[in-house]
Amino acid sequence: MMQPIKTIALSFAAVLLAGQAFAGATLDGIKANDSLRCGVSGSLAGFSLPDSQGVMQGLDADVCRAVAAAILGDSEKVEFVPLSAQQRFTALQSGEVDLLSRNTTWTLTRDTSLGLDFTGVTFYDGQGFMVPTSLGVSSVSELDGAAVCVQTGTTTEKNLTDFFRATGMSFQPVVFEGFEESVTAFINGRCDAYTTDASGLASIRVSNVSNPDDYVILPEIISKEPLGPVVRNDDGEMFDVVRWTVFAMLNAEEAGITSENIDSFKGSEDPNIARIMGDEPGMGTAMGIDDTWAYNVISQVGNYGEVFERNVGASTPLGFQRGINALWTQGGLMYGPPIR
Numbered sequence: 451m452m453q454p455i456k457t458i459a460l461s462f463a464a465v466l467l468a469g470q471a472f473a474g475a476t477l478d479g480i481k482a483n484d485s486l487r488c489g490v491s492g493s494l495a496g497f498s499l500p501d502s503q504g505v506m507q508g509l510d511a512d513v514c515r516a517v518a519a520a521i522l523g524d525s526e527k528v529e530f531v532p533l534s535a536q537q538r539f540t541a542l543q544s545g546e547v548d549l550l551s552r553n554t555t556w557t558l559t560r561d562t563s564l565g566l567d568f569t570g571v572t573f574y575d576g577q578g579f580m581v582p583t584s585l586g587v588s589s590v591s592e593l594d595g596a597a598v599c600v601q602t603g604t605t606t607e608k609n610l611t612d613f614f615r616a617t618g619m620s621f622q623p624v625v626f627e628g629f630e631e632s633v634t635a636f637i638n639g640r641c642d643a644y645t646t647d648a649s650g651l652a653s654i655r656v657s658n659v660s661n662p663d664d665y666v667i668l669p670e671i672i673s674k675e676p677l678g679p680v681v682r683n684d685d686g687e688m689f690d691v692v693r694w695t696v697f698a699m700l701n702a703e704e705a706g707i708t709s710e711n712i713d714s715f716k717g718s719e720d721p722n723i724a725r726i727m728g729d730e731p732g733m734g735t736a737m738g739i740d741d742t743w744a745y746n747v748i749s750q751v752g753n754y755g756e757v758f759e760r761n762v763g764a765s766t767p768l769g770f771q772r773g774i775n776a777l778w779t780q781g782g783l784m785y786g787p788p789i790r
């Protein structure tokens with residue numbers, strides 16, 4: 451049966467109104483507060499850890515700064531909120547934070563059942579194991595019967611069970627809610643092994659133990675841990691801003707634009723560059739922010755390669771190679787769709 455024209459018009463109006471109610475609610479809140487509340491770990495060297503001056507440093511922290519630069523034009527306008535693995539999703543759902551940028555793995559269940567959306571990947575990782583050097587173990591295949599320290603509320607805990615079940619080995623999980631207590635227990639010999647994302651293991655080894663040589667990270671990686679920023683799924687504009695902020699950092703690296711040389715690209719004849727610079731208008735306004743958004747991100751925080759090198763790269767204590775986190779043009783997985 452055909453719907454009367456009046457009913458169709460009314461439902462159309464309802465859809466429009468609903469759309470208006472949701473579009474940009476988080477984005478508007480950030481602008482009204484003139485500050486981005488960003489959930490981080492706050493405990494993880496290279497990703498988010500306060501330095502000796504109390505300034506939050508790390509790749510996850512710089513993603514918060516980049517989003518603040520895109521929305522507010524100022525990368526300093528961030529309030530960092532340290533969150534444990536267990537607290538992080540509730541804090542985002544309840545509105546305590548606007549954005550979660552905290553070594554969080556993108557999985558189907560998290561993306562679909564929490565009222566949240568993963569915006570992309572800022573660091574491709576995988577789960578590994580660390581053991582005391584004195585244990586004399588060089589492969590995970592030697593961990594049959596091991597006691598393994600692990601933090602609750604993580605993919606780590608689930609992968610651990612899957613891995614031992616799949617390999618037919620036995621293990622004893624020693625589960626902790628807090629990060630510090632899990633690491634302390636491991637250092638004090640409560641467990642034979644500690645498991646988390648390989649980046650987390652490297653972080654612990656350089657910043658939480660007194661002598662890194664007393665611990666070895668085993669070579670096997672047992673899972674995929676694509677880590678990235680998360681937003682609530684009720685604000686499409688906020689989702690777009692966060693994902694395109696990261697894409698802008700990738701595109702800038704690909705184009706050779708850095709925080710140091712960006713001003714030399716002003717007035718460029720290359721339309722791709724002109725759109726990143728905001729010289730050609732429309733890209734920012736399409737997301738409800740200023741057209742200089744990408745310029746602000748790159749000039750104030752840097753391109754993806756700069757952020758990687760500064761926080762976790764070869765010259766830092768973590769000493770990571772780019773590996774799969776290299777740009778697609780260098781054989782890696784990092785790919786920014788076109789800004790046009």
Ligand SMILES: N[C@@H](CCC(=O)N[C@@H](CS)C(=O)NCC(=O)O)C(=O)O
Binds near residue numbers: 553603604650677
């Ligand atoms: N990527 C995994 C693990 C993330 C995670 O929370 N790892 C722990 C161990 S490295 C952590 O970051 N703890 C720091 C904290 O709780 O502040 C996930 O999303 O579940």
